[in-house]
Amino acid sequence: MAEATQSVRTVTTEVKTFTLTLSPEEFEWLKDVVGAAPFTATSRSVWEAVKSPANGDVYTYEGVSYDLTAKYLDTSGDTWEFTGARDSSGQPLLTCPGAGDGYANWSLRRLVAQYITLRKA
Incomplete structure (x- = not known):
């Protein structure tokens, strides 16, 4: 089941971040969707993040x-x-x-x- 959270951290400016918690099937679906999308600066950065998650080591x-x-x-x-x-x-x-x-x-x-x-x- 997909789950999304939002967090706000105030530094000198307000920064919003979003975290998705996905099952393996949902993650594969997202990779297919993002990988098939026309590349823009935003979609390219999302694609790179999907290919190399935060625990990328x-x-x-x-x-x-x-x-x-x-x-x-x-x-x-x-x-x-x-x-x-x-x-x-x-x-x-x-x-x-x-x-x-x-x-x-x-x-x-x-x-x-x-x-x-x-x-x-």
């Missing part, structure tokens, strides 16, 4: 939470790190430094499909 994929500030080792012992960018579906992108262009900007989905298990370096 952690990303959960298939029940596993990944620390986006950490480096990870694949099953071959190669080190991967998050680039800070995401693909069009919101998946974090990773690069294996020094391994060449073929190992740059892999989505987490692709990396997990290729190597199955990742562990913190």
Whole structure:
């Protein structure tokens, strides 16, 4: 069930902020709607916020939470790190430094499909 709250904080000016609490299904719906909207300055900032929520240092994929500030080792012992960018579906992108262009900007989905298990370096 969607829930919205409004808060007001007075500094030198009044700043209004809004917080949405969404179920996973509602969040996916919102991503679809915002992602399909024509981009304006406002819709672009909303899209970036939806792709990278406030707890953006952690990303959960298939029940596993990944620390986006950490480096990870694949099953071959190669080190991967998050680039800070995401693909069009919101998946974090990773690069294996020094391994060449073929190992740059892999989505987490692709990396997990290729190597199955990742562990913190």
